[in-house]
Amino acid sequence: MKQYTSLLLLALGMSQPSISQKHTTVNTEIVSTNDSETRANELTHQLNLADASKRQQVQTLLTDHLKALQVIFDDRRKKMQDAGQTANKELADSRARTAWDAANGQLNKLYAAFLGKLSILLTPEQTEKLKDLMTEGGLQREYNHYLALLPNLSEQQKSQVIAYLKEARENAMNAATAQNRAKWFIKFRGRANNYLAAAGYDLRKATEELEARKNKNQ
Numbered sequence: 001m002k003q004y005t006s007l008l009l010l011a012l013g014m015s016q017p018s019i020s021q022k023h024t025t026v027n028t029e030i031v032s033t034n035d036s037e038t039r040a041n042e043l044t045h046q047l048n049l050a051d052a053s054k055r056q057q058v059q060t061l062l063t064d065h066l067k068a069l070q071v072i073f074d075d076r077r078k079k080m081q082d083a084g085q086t087a088n089k090e091l092a093d094s095r096a097r098t099a100w101d102a103a104n105g106q107l108n109k110l111y112a113a114f115l116g117k118l119s120i121l122l123t124p125e126q127t128e129k130l131k132d133l134m135t136e137g138g139l140q141r142e143y144n145h146y147l148a149l150l151p152n153l154s155e156q157q158k159s160q161v162i163a164y165l166k167e168a169r170e171n172a173m174n175a176a177t178a179q180n181r182a183k184w185f186i187k188f189r190g191r192a193n194n195y196l197a198a199a200g201y202d203l204r205k206a207t208e209e210l211e212a213r214k215n216k217n218q
Contacts, residue, residue: 036066043133047126058121065114072110073176076103107174135172138185139165149206150196157199164192 040062049055079099086092118127132139142165146153153161168188172181193203 036070037063040066043130046133047122047130049126054121058118061114061117061121065110068110069107069174069176072103072106076100111170111174131169131173135169135181135185136178138172138182139169142168142185142189146192149203149210150201153196157196160195161192164188164195 040059043062044055044059047055047058049058076099079102080096083092083095083099086095115127118130122130139162143162146161147158165185165188168185171188172184175181175184197203
């Protein structure tokens with residue numbers, strides 16, 4: 001049952017928008033739709049596309065994609081909640097796992113289709129920029145931190161850290177809120193830390209030294 005409880009809490013956290021939690025379900029679909037359209041408009045604006053026609057196509061694609069994501073999140077949340085009403089604990093856990101895995105499959109298919117359509121409209125550089133915008137610049141922020149923390153990283157180590165952060169970004173693209181997108185970077189930061197620790201870096205000492213440098217420069 002512990003496994004089911006963890007899945008349910010994660011599903012609820014990843015599915016709900018970052019708004020104040022009130023005891024109401026009125027107009028939740030309208031709020032979700034408006035949020036998707038607003039975010040799509042903001043992301044498209046930040047891309048600074050010169051071609052007006054292409055800009056509109058990208059905005060429409062983003063809006064449709066974000067709405068589709070929300071449908072999957074809402075469906076997963078409902079099925080997980082329904083599973084929780086099952087008296088048999090083993091059956092509840094099985095149903096929760098089924099709902100979770102089914103949603104993951106849908107998210108992967110949706111994301112692959114989204115990237116395919118983007119590749120027609122945007123250059124690889126523009127797609128990279130959009131990925132960064134959709135994940136609040138988490139990749140570059142984390143990478144800059146590693147460069148400051150460990151200025152003597154080899155090129156191979158830098159490449160591996162970037163690989164971890166890119167994987168974090170790909171997962172974050174399918175997260176419902178900025179908070180949950182940030183959690184993906186925290187998760188893969190842990191993997192990068194383990195990799196660097198195995199390579200002989202003392203991350204605790206490096207962190208203390210970085211803080212000392214910051215304090216000295218203030």
